[in-house]
Amino acid sequence: MTRVGRLRRITGPIAEVALEAPVGVMEAVFVGDAHLAAEVISLDGDRATLQIYEETAGLRPGEPVEGTGAPLSVTIAPGIVGATVDGIQRPLGVGDAGPYLVPGATSTDAERAWPFTPTVAVGDAVDGGAVVGTVPETPSVTFSVLVPPDAKGTVTSVAPAGDVRHDDVVAQVRTDAGDERDVTVAQRWPVRTPRPFAARLEADRPMITGQRVLDTFFPIARGGSASLPGPFGAGKTVLQHSLAKGSDADVIVYVGCGERGNEMAQVLREFPELEDPRTGRPLMDRTILVANTSNMPVAAREASIYTGVTLAEAYRDMGHHVALMADSTSRWAEALREIAGRLEEMPAEEGYPAYLPSRLAAFYERAGRVTTLAGAEGSVTLIGAVSPPGGDFTEPVTQHTQRFTRAFWALDRDLASARHYPAVRWQGSYSFYEDAVAPWWREATGVDWRDLRRRAGDLLEEDARLERMVRLVGAEALPDRQRWALLLADLLKEGVLRQNALHPIDASCAPAKQVRLVRLVVELYEAGLEAIRSGVAWLRLREAVDVAALGRLKEAVPDDESERIDDARDDAVAAVAAVRRAAEAARAEREGVAT
Amino acid sequence: MIDVVGVDRIDGPLLVVEGFAGAAYGEVVEVTAPTGTHLGEVLSTGTDAAIIEVWGDTTGLRTEDVAVRFRGETLRLGVGPASLGRVFDGLGRPRDGLPAPPAAVTADVHGAALDPAARAYPSDVIRTGVSAIDAMNTLVRGQKLPIFSAAGLPHDALATQIALQAGGGEDEDVAVVFAALGIAHDVAAGFRERFEGSGLAGRTALFLNLADDPPMERIVTPRAALTLAEHLAFEAGRHVLVILTDMTNYAEALRELSARKNEVPGRKGYPGYLYTDLASLYERCGRIRGRPGSLTQIPILTMPGDDVTHPIPDLTGYVTEGQIVLSRALHRAGIYPPVDVPASLSRLMKDGIGEGATRADHAEVAAQTFAAYARLRDVRSLATILGENALSATDRTYLAFGEAFESGLLAQDPEEARDLDTTLDLAWAALSHLPASELGRVSEATLAAHYGGGHGAGAGHGGGAGHGGAGDAT
Incomplete structure (x- = not known):
């Protein structure tokens, strides 16, 4: 690290530097005697403007600034899964520094030994991104050490099986250009640069979230993107937590972006105890937490x-x-706005900078199901919560996010105040993945899923139409057909759409059970x-028919006994048929008497 | 410490000292003029000039004879258990004529961000003795639960009742820190009298920035109060309840300052960082792993124009762990406390309540009551269109439920501390007006244990089939 200049002016998280040596735009730098992490955001002759990722109180003009020669980057190394880090990947909850954040703290995880197993041999030809060996990072997740993307060549050495540390060289590659490249366990990657892959694949396999209203009605595909807007109190965070718990992803990245500290404390208390439905291991074994709560420095939130x-x-x-949940992208956008304001940039809509839409688009484009450089399949699914001011979905962050995501899960204040969760x-909600994932559902459940959804959707449409009439004339005035529709729509809402995140059985629901519950309502209707x-x-x-009892099946029947729902459906449909036959017989008798 | 005499510009609460390169960002300054001394803070510092924000009234200052002393540190406040029983001004200086209390430590009033991984998740229920809160919006130690009120509603009485009933009694660990932000003298006096009359006075500290005190001081007042509260909770192991009232006045002071600084305004002229600024107060709350104390916040705000989407309640709701919303309609109907049940929420309730903590049926009865109350709203609006006589028998049971809930459970005397069993039984009494088939959010077992135990579960409502009676047949 070399000194590149001295501070000229400090205003909150923004500082101006008088340069003595060149720095690059977006270069990571360290500021002042306290060694605060920062990033160069613009250059103007011999002046650079920085955003500082830590509390700046106490900084004085004239303090030194050191360059690192590289953009703001993360370390990719075993030890990430199961850990909690802040917005610039410094570990939280470790060390004896006490419960408060100390500016200038650094990572200390490099000393731990990990058991390494090589998967290549000397003389092998490897592409960039190829796996040279693996480390069992947690019982649920295997970490692979990859050849850097630009280092295609021939393996000239490889470490034997045994303990390795972050900085150890586990392989060497002679590139086609003749360079000798070291492959270390820990590698750095700039955060604002998407990592390369070989090819994009179609997003045609659903990511099962365990939430019926999403999986059945508004599905998200592996490698897809979804936005989750809702006013405060509508349950964004509880739903994001449910998704992090129930989704069938290998790795969950949960980004707490400008939200409550106690919510992070809740995740840290629950996830080590809760079971991953797929592996039976603690959920924390597949979870990466990035926590930059609302009271932590705003630039690191960005x-x-x-x-x-x-x-x-x-x-x-x-x-x-991998599935990433970001809660909340509005706080990220506000951090962007706050920094733009400090830089006195010309504001666009509602004070947000004009580049808000392009930043959002670039973020959500990092979702995708891909063939990796090593030829394997992998995916990143992105789910972003949005917190529209006043619950107004026409505000810029909601609007632009809606443009760049393919599923839209709108949360509703009225449903929330009736405690209908999720x-x-x-x-008003929708998903563009419906058609792409329909074949998977048909294959997995043996049911014509598309047709089932249509019939359930028709019932909800009918209900919405009737509710408007009921508000004017009362339910009493409706004909029997419509009273029945209202009753069964209630069953669909209570018994299928509403899901209790705190109930041991109902918190997450397998695809087969989802289909059976929907089928029960539709066929009974x-x-x-x-x-x-x-x-x-x-x-x-x-x-x-005991409709209330049918509404409780979701909580009474666990996933692995869901055929019991079919029995209940058969009984209910048979009971209805019996009533119908009795009525028909009675009418036939009356008509018989009459003739 | 460095002294500078004379400044170059004075613009409202902002002073500019040109040619001075020695200021640290955020350091505290003393601004002395013939008219008196104010405190302030460095807003921006550079090799060419320092810009200072003054927490006080700059009227009458002259550029040439203002002396500025740079203290070389951020604003610090001496705090300790001896601060209890005392009255301070908005900057934490004694206002009761006594010398400053002996301090256990001096701490930065801005606090430091708590490592989220060092927090303990709050789950110990506080019994407030207010049914609307205990049953439906349970408060836990370490929670921040604001009261969203509006002009003319009894938020002060409710906050006092919560503080006295949660903090009074024998529990010597409880302390109350009260920050008045731009409220009227008589309102502040009212709080003070009730605290003193309860024997809680010795465990209460008051930070008063009243309506006629300098608005810029208001930026510091909640921070000073929270600095004491954090010390009492996290160092001295007390259970601390902080009341901040009125946060609307605080946010307006922030807006005024932002406008003076020529910042780009966000919604309704409030600065774009209002969320972050409010969070820097509200997040100073909670529990820390391995430490016994807790810091619970009850901020009060009056919603301008009764509008819950106004930036102040809106951004508060996004930071806090729920909200207690007061309803003008219930207030007009003579119900105290007029808690708007569907709009209110306690996010931490779910992990606090239940067997061992409150009662095994608590979660179910609360969920069912919320659902029934939501349906009640529809029934009431239908009744205003069609008249009650045109309602179905089931719908009429909702009206009976609503009446029993509002006058039985919700309404209570401002002096009454109702125990939790009574509160939950009142909820069941109200729910028992509904047919059992309407209670879909309650398990069969819970229903068997509690339903109909009270009054009102009339004949014909108890069974599965045949409920609703003939009125449903058209």
Whole structure:
């Protein structure tokens, strides 16, 4: 590290430097005697402007600034999964510094030994991105040491199986250009540069989240992107936590971006205890936490989503399916706005800088299901929560995020105040992945999923139409057919769409159980309509079927016994059919008497 | 310390000292003029000039005879258990005529960000004795739960009641730190009298920036109060309850200062960093792993125009762990406390309540009550269109539920501390007006244990089939 200049002016997280030696734009630098992490954001002759990732109180003009020669980067190394880091990847919750953050702290994880197993031999030809060996990072996640993307060549040495540390060279590659390149366990990658891959694949396999309203009605594909806007109290964070717990991804990156400290404390308390539904291991064994809470420095909040997505890409390149949840991207956008304001940039909509949409687009484009450089399949799925001011979805962050994501899960204040969670509004939410994932569902469940969804969607449409009428004339005035529709739509909402994140059985729901629950409602509804057409009063149907009990099946029947739902469906449909036959027989008798 | 005499520019609360390169960012300054001494802070510092924000009234200052002393450190406050029982001004200086209390430590009023991984997740329930909170929006130690109110509503009475009933009694570990932000003298006096009358006075510290005190001081007042609260909670192991009122006045002072600085305004003229600034206060709250104390915050804000989407309540709601919303309609109906149940929320309730902590049926009865109350709103709006007589029998049971809930559970005397069993039984009494088939959020077992135990579960409502009665048949 070399001194590149001295501070000229300090205003909050922004500082101006009088340069004595050249620095690059976006170069990572360290500021002052306290060695605060910072990044060069613009250059103007012999002056550079920095954003500083730490509390700047106490900095004085004239203090030195040191350059690093590289852009802001993350370290990709074993020890990341299961750990908690801040927005620029410094470890949290470690050391004896006490409970408060100390400016200038650095990472100390490099000394730990990891068991390494080589997967290449001397003389092998390797491409950039090829795996040279693996480390069991946690019982759930295998870390692969990769050849740097630009180091295609021939292996000239490889470490034997045994303990390695972050800085150890585990292989050497002679590149085609004749350079000798070291492959170390820990490698650096600039956070604002997407990592390369061989090819994009179609996103046609759903990422099962365990949330019925999402998987069944608004699915997200592996490698897809979704936005999750909602006013405060609508349950964004609880839903993001549920997704982090229940999703069938290999690695979860959870970015707490400008949100509450206690929420991070909750994740740290729960995740080591909760079981990963796929492996039976603690959830923390597949989770990376990036926590830059609202009271932590604002510039590091801006960096936190890049840190998160770069780590996600790194695990994708090892052949894992990674899901990243960012809560909340609005706080990231506000950090962008705050820094732009301090730089006195010309504001665009609502004070946000004009480059907000392009930054959002670039972030969500880092989602994808890909063939890695090593030829494996991996994916990054991005789910961004949005916190629109006043719950107004027309504000810039919600609007632009909606443009760049393919699934839109709108949370609703009214549903939330009725404590209908997840409060995903079924009218207004959408997913462009429906058609792409339909074949997978058909294959996995043996049911014509597309048709089932359509029938359930029709019932919800009918319900929405009727609710408007009910508000004007009361339910009493409606014909039997419509009373039945209201009753069964309630069952669909209570028994399928609403899901209790705190219930041991209901918190997450397997695809087969989802399909069975939806099928129960749809087929019961249709059987009832047929009976009503035969002259049966809807009240007779309600007496024949215990609808409230059907609504509790989701909590009563675990995933691995979900065929019991089919039994309940058969019983209910049979009961309705019996009422219908009795009515038809009675009518036939009356008509018989009449003739 | 460095002294400079004479400044180059005075613009409202901002002073510019040109040609001075020795200021540290954020350091505290004393600004002395013939009219008196104010404190302030360095907003921006460079090799050519320093810009200072003054927490006080700059009226009458003259550029040539202002003396500025740079103290070389950020604003620090001496705090300790001896601060309890005392009254301070908005900057933490004694206001009761006594000398400054002996300090256990001096701490930076801006605090330091707590490592989120060092936090303990709050889950110990505080019994406030207020049914609307204990049953439906349970408060836990270490939570920040604001009261969203509006002009003319009894937020002060409710905050006092919570403080006295949660903090009064025998629990000597409890302390109250009260920060008045631009409120009227009589309101502050009212709080003070009730604290003194309760025997809690010796465990209360007051930081007063009243309506006629300098608005710029208001930027520091909550920080000073929280500095004491953090010390009491995390160093001295006390359970501290902090009341900040009125946060709307605080945010307006921040807006005024931002406008003076010619910053790009965000919504309604508030600065773009209002969220971050509010978070820097509200996040000074919680529990720390391995330490016994807790810091619980009850900020009060009055919503301008009763508008919950106004930036102050909106951004507060995004930081805090829920909100207690007061309803003008309930207030007009004579119900105290007028808590708007569907709009209120306690995010930390779910992990605090239940068997062992409150009662096994608590989560279910609360969920069912919220659902029933949401339906009640629809039924009431239908009743205003069609008249009650046109409602179905089931819908009419909702009206009975609403009446029993609002007058039975919600309403109570400002002096009454209701125990939790009574509160939950009142919720069941109200729910028992509904047919059992309407109670889909309660398990069969819970239903069997509690349903109909009270009054009101009339004949014909108890069974599965046949409920609703003939009124449903059209």
